[in-house]
Amino acid sequence: MTNEIIENARLLADAIARSSELEELHSKEDAMAADASAQLLIAELQKAQERFMEAQQNGEEPSEADKKAVDEIEAKVEANEAIAAYMKAQDNFTQMLDSVNAILAGAIANSSDGCSCADNTCEPGGCNPGGCGSSGCGCS
Numbered sequence: 001m002t003n004e005i006i007e008n009a010r011l012l013a014d015a016i017a018r019s020s021e022l023e024e025l026h027s028k029e030d031a032m033a034a035d036a037s038a039q040l041l042i043a044e045l046q047k048a049q050e051r052f053m054e055a056q057q058n059g060e061e062p063s064e065a066d067k068k069a070v071d072e073i074e075a076k077v078e079a080n081e082a083i084a085a086y087m088k089a090q091d092n093f094t095q096m097l098d099s100v101n102a103i104l105a106g107a108i109a110n111s112s113d114g115c116s117c118a119d120n121t122c123e124p125g126g127c128n129p130g131g132c133g134s135s136g137c138g139c140s
Helices: 001-019 020-034 038-058 064-079 083-107
Strands: none
Touching: 001 083, 020 038, 020 083, 038 064, 038 083, 064 083
């Protein structure tokens, strides 16, 4: 059984590596890396966050100017098309991984929410979200 599990894990890893979500994430990451304005904004945000965290680590309250600077830079970052596209692609990839994790967790928990993957039987509304066979435990 262990060899079967390992082989299935390899198949899953390969499917994830070939997924459109990961392909899109890499594409948007490359576009963001090539966008000079995006890179400047990211560097600016990192510096502002470092100042903010340094103040907190020294037991000081970050100044209003530091707080405002971080807020302003975050707004610019979110408005940058290349960064926004990357963040959306990252969210889509994370959602896919969360769905995979939910399937695994449901199977490990022996599907106590009205769905049994062992015998492929489902009760309506089981395997949240969306019921069996959606992004729940994987019953069909």
